[in-house]
Amino acid sequence: xxxxxxxxxxxxxxxxxxxxxxxxxxxxxxxxxxxxxxxxxxxxxxxxxxxxxxxxxxxxxxxxxxxxxxxxxxxxxxxxxxxxxxxxxxxxxxxxxxxxxxxxxxxxxxxxxxxxxxxxxxxxxxxxxxxxxxxxxxxxxxxxxxxxxxxxxxxxxxxxxxxxxxxxxxxxxxxxxxxxxxxxxxxxxxxxxxxxxxxxxxxxxxxxxxxxxxxxxxxxxxxxxxxxxxxxxxxxxxxxxxxxxxxxxxxxxxxxxxxxxxxxxxxxxxxxxxxxxxxxxxxxxxxxxxxxxxxxxxxxxxxxxxxxxxxxxxxxxxxxxxxxxxxxxxxxxxxxxxxxxxxxxxxxxxxxxxxxxxxxxxxxxxxxxxxxxxxxxxxxxxxxxxxxxxxxxxxxxxxxxxxxxxxxxxxxxxxxxxxxxxxxxxxxxxxxxxxxxxxxxxxxxxxxxxxxxxxxxxxxxxxxxxxxxxxxxxxxxxxxxxxxxxxxxxxxxxxxxxxxxxxxxxxxxxxxxxxxxxxxxxxxxxxxxxxxxxxxxxxxxxxxxxxxxxxxxxxxxxxxxxxxxxxxxxxxxxxxxxxxxxxxxxxxxxxxxxxxxxxxxxxxxxxxxx
Numbered sequence: 001x002x003x004x005x006x007x008x009x010x011x012x013x014x015x016x017x018x019x020x021x022x023x024x025x026x027x028x029x030x031x032x033x034x035x036x037x038x039x040x041x042x043x044x045x046x047x048x049x050x051x052x053x054x055x056x057x058x059x060x061x062x063x064x065x066x067x068x069x070x071x072x073x074x075x076x077x078x079x080x081x082x083x084x085x086x087x088x089x090x091x092x093x094x095x096x097x098x099x100x101x102x103x104x105x106x107x108x109x110x111x112x113x114x115x116x117x118x119x120x121x122x123x124x125x126x127x128x129x130x131x132x133x134x135x136x137x138x139x140x141x142x143x144x145x146x147x148x149x150x151x152x153x154x155x156x157x158x159x160x161x162x163x164x165x166x167x168x169x170x171x172x173x174x175x176x177x178x179x180x181x182x183x184x185x186x187x188x189x190x191x192x193x194x195x196x197x198x199x200x201x202x203x204x205x206x207x208x209x210x211x212x213x214x215x216x217x218x219x220x221x222x223x224x225x226x227x228x229x230x231x232x233x234x235x236x237x238x239x240x241x242x243x244x245x246x247x248x249x250x251x252x253x254x255x256x257x258x259x260x261x262x263x264x265x266x267x268x269x270x271x272x273x274x275x276x277x278x279x280x281x282x283x284x285x286x287x288x289x290x291x292x293x294x295x296x297x298x299x300x301x302x303x304x305x306x307x308x309x310x311x312x313x314x315x316x317x318x319x320x321x322x323x324x325x326x327x328x329x330x331x332x333x334x335x336x337x338x339x340x341x342x343x344x345x346x347x348x349x350x351x352x353x354x355x356x357x358x359x360x361x362x363x364x365x366x367x368x369x370x371x372x373x374x375x376x377x378x379x380x381x382x383x384x385x386x387x388x389x390x391x392x393x394x395x396x397x398x399x400x401x402x403x404x405x406x407x408x409x410x411x412x413x414x415x416x417x418x419x420x421x422x423x424x425x426x427x428x429x430x431x432x433x434x435x436x437x438x439x440x441x442x443x444x445x446x447x448x449x450x451x452x453x454x455x456x457x458x459x460x461x462x463x464x465x466x467x468x469x470x471x472x473x474x475x476x477x478x479x480x481x482x483x484x485x486x487x488x489x490x491x492x493x494x495x496x497x498x499x500x501x502x503x504x505x506x507x508x509x510x511x512x513x514x515x516x517x518x519x520x521x522x523x524x525x526x527x528x529x530x531x532x533x534x535x536x537x538x539x540x541x542x543x544x545x546x547x548x549x550x551x552x553x554x555x556x557x558x559x560x561x562x563x564x565x566x567x568x569x570x571x572x573x574x575x576x577x578x579x580x581x582x583x584x585x586x587x588x589x590x591x592x593x594x595x596x597x598x599x600x601x602x603x604x605x606x607x608x609x610x
Contacts, residue, residue, distance in 0.1 A: 013073045015088060024097045027065075027090075028105060030072050031098075035130070037068065038109035038137070040268060041302070041309030043099065046112070046137050054114055054245050055139050057270040059302075065095035110135040111270045111314035113209035114243045116144060116371070118399075122378035124371060136209055136314065137270070140244055142364055146371045152406070155376035158369035159407050162199060163187055165359070165366060166237070168352065169230050171195040172340040181350055183341075196409035197337035198234065203400040204335075205242035205316040206370050209272065214396040216293055216317035218334040218419075221346075223281055223323025228347030229339040231320035232277055237359045239273045241366045242316065249277035252284075260288040264300045267292065267311050279321035283424050284330060293317065293333040294392045331420040332390070335412045377403025387411040430481035432457045437483065437501050444488055444498040447472050472499060479504065572599040 013030065015023050031037055036046050037060075044057040045068065060068065069075060069090045076085040098104075113136045117125040124146055127138040147154055167184040170176075171194035175186040185195060201217040208214055217238075221229040232249065239247045250266065252259045259276075263286065266274055291298040297310035319334070326334060341349060352358075359366070377384060377399065384402045390413045397413075405411060420426055432454065439451035447469045450458075458471050476487035476499070488498045568579045572595035579590040591599055 010072065010074045012085065013069065013075045013090070014085070015075055015077045015091065015094065017077075020091070020094055020097065023094050024101065027069055027073075027094065027098055028101070028103065031065075031068060032105045034068070034072060037106055038130075039104055039106040040109045040270060041300075041311050043104050043106060044109065044268070044270075046109070048139070052140070054243070054272070055112055055137065057109060057112065057137075057268065059268055060099070062092050062095040062099060065098055066090045066092065069095070107132070108135045108312070109137060109270060110312040111209060111272065112137045112139065113272055113314065114138070114140045114142075114245065115206050115209050115272065115367075116141060118207055118210040118371075118374065120378065120395075122375050124375070134210065135312070142244060142367060144364060144368045144371060146368055146375055148375075149379055150372050150376040152376065152380075155373045155403065156407055158372040159199070159404070159409075160187070161369045162202065162366065163191065163195070165362070166195075166198065166234075168355075169198070169234060170339050170341040170346070171198065172338040182352070183349065190408040191410065193410045193412060193415055194337045194339070196404065197335050197412040197415070199404055199409055200335055200401050200412050201318070201337065202238050202241065203370055203374065203404065204396065205238050205273070206367065207374065207396075207399050208242075208316040209314045211314075211396055211399065212296060213294060213392055214316075214400070215390070215393055216289075216319060216334045218324070218326065218336040219318065219320045219339060220324045220336065221322050221339045221341075225341075225344050225346065226322035226339070228345070228349075229341050230346075231339055233356065234337075234339070235275055235277075235318045235320060236356055238318070239275070239316070240356060240359045241363055241370070243272040244360070244363055245272070247271070247273040247275035247318075249275045251278050252276070252282065259286050260301075263288045263292070264302055267300065267313055267315065268302065271315060274315040274317045276317075276319040277321075279319055279324050281323045282321065283325045283327055284319065284321075285327045286330070289317070290329050290333060325422040325424070326419065328420050328423045328426055331423060332416055333392075334416075334419065336415055336419050337412075373403050373407070374399065377406070380406075388413040390416070426480060428457070429475065429478060432475075433481050433483040433485065433501060437503070440501070442500055442502055444500040446496040446498050448496065473497075570595055572602070 011030065013023060013026055031043070038044055038046065038057065040057055040059075043060040043065070045060060045064065046055050047058050048055045058064070066089065075088050075090045077088050078084070079086050107130065113134075117127050117131060117134060117136070117138065119125070124144070126141045126143055127136075128141060129139075130137050150158075163185065164187065167187060168182055169185070170183070171185060171192065173192040173194050175189040175192070176183055177186045178184075191199060197217075204211075204214050204217065217235075219231040219234060220226070221231060236246055239245060248266075248271070250262050253262060263274075288298075288300055291300070292311075292313050292315075297312045299308045300311055301308050343349065381398060381402075384398075384406050387397060387401055387405050388411055390397055401411065401413070435457050436450075436454050439454055448465060450468070450472075455468060459468050472485075473487070475485050478485050482504050483501045484504055486500050486502060488500065490497045568581075568590035569576050570579050570592050571589040572591055575592075578592055580593065581588065581590055582596065589599065
């Protein structure tokens with residue numbers, strides 16, 4: 001039997017020099033039928049490596065279109081001599097016209113996933129190939145056994161498995177102990193903020209392909225003595241468990257816009273994880289990264305092109321760096337975790353060999369533990385206490401954070417305000433407002449009449465009155481350091497606009513959320529939370545709290561007030577229950593609302609005494 005004759009012939013693509021658009025549309029129909037081509041802001045091909053590793057999405061240029069055309073069909077032209085069809089190479093002009101049509105009719109590709117696909121009803125799906133419901137290409141998905149309806153005891157046991165696996169990491173605020181010469185987290189204590197942030201990040205990575213949006217994960221360590229703390233290892237371990245692969249790390253680059261170019265290039269390939277490493281000693285700023293984390297689709301500019309394309313991203317984003325901060329626009333888009341080994345040379349600590357390889361071997365066990373917690377959360381969603389709200393990420397909070405809060409973890413969203421406070425721009429505004437208040441209090445004043453110390457903060461290079469006017473004008477309505485700057489328009493053509501600061505006072509509600517009020521008089525400073533707080537006159541330990549030995553028994557606390565409110569005594573009337581946490585001129589206190597004015601009067605009187 002002739003094998004060549006038995007082979008199904010490829011369809012022919014007729015190229016007419018006088019009607020190339022007809023060939024373009026016929027080529028489009030042929031490429032649409034391919035199972036490996038997708039639309040990701042442009043035609044891409046999902047390449048499956050020969051070693052069985054995770055596929056990648058490769059954008060098609062005109063040469064790639066020519067190659068795909070010859071793989072799927074046989075381009076031909078009609079001979080001018082005898083009218084026969086002659087095989088030809090697809091003209092590059094036809095390939096370029098195809099790319100320029102933007103009418104590709106290809107299936108959309110949101111990303112590539114090697115994690116199980118999750119649904120809001122608590123179901124877990126193991127998918128191979130293209131999943132039309134999520135627009136994901138799924139490969140190398142690991143079968144995992146998960147209890148159908150886990151109990152809280154099942155979830156607690158799963159959390160213990162995860163904590164034991166990562167107990168040797170130096171989470172900065174964790175209670176630690178020495179075990180067999182190794183420094184590790186004391187598992188007898190509940191996870192503190194940094195360990196909780198890591199656990200939420202691990203949940204996020206596994207859920208990320210199935211979530212519409214999620215925050216990124218920021219791992220920092222001290223600026224000088226932070227190298228070798230394990231930041232990169234922690235990110236690689238998360239990826240090993242969630243996706244069964246090692247992420248390809250990339251850096252910021254030297255030029256101003258280099259980071260956005262690198263981000264766009266990584267995003268097009270649709271990898272499950274995106275790992276920005278060694279962003280050391282910088283205030284991270286990226287409009288592309290901010291857009292990718294909170295928009296779907298996000299509009300990005302591809303390298304070498306002038307046009308913008310729409311990309312849906314399902315990548316788990318992780319950023320590491322020593323002394324790393326983020327600008328305020330990124331702060332609300334990241335969950336932060338700090339590692340601090342507590343020594344000058346973290347890399348010299350004793351380690352267990354083969355940690356990452358061990359995580360890879362245990363992937364099925366650890367992945368099952370995370371999914372057990374997630375499944376428990378989905379089946380008991382109505383019963384879970386909600387953490388602090390985080391705009392744009394409501395579903396993420398329900399899926400990844402709230403189940404861990406039910407198991408005793410801390411809410412990492414509470415740290416976002418601290419992350420914002422480290423933004424250099426916010427610190428400069430806080431310095432400006434503090435200096436302004438010291439010089440002018442709440443008095444309305446024109447820019448030209450500002451005291452010299454205030455001008456020096458805004459314009460240290462003395463660029464002039466026009467620069468000052470523009471800079472101050474942009475800050476109208478800004479809130480920082482417990483102040484809000486208001487602008488009063490000019491009364492006429494020849495009068496200048498004036499600006500005035502107003503002190504705000506804040507209170508911390510039961511979820512740790514600060515509520516602001518501005519209905520108090522401007523004549524006296526307001527009650528404002530500040531961190532760190534100084535000792536307060538008349539309080540037992542400088543924080544308005546009683547020592548543990550003096551804390552009231554549980555049955556002596558007023559019922560119905562909740563633990564956070566009932567365990568603190570009012571620093572004015574000395575009665576328990578119904579207190580809120582406030583701060584005033586650097587001193588912190590727990591007060592009843594009705595006691596605030598009297599306490600402030602007593603405090604001012606004490607400070608005025610010689």
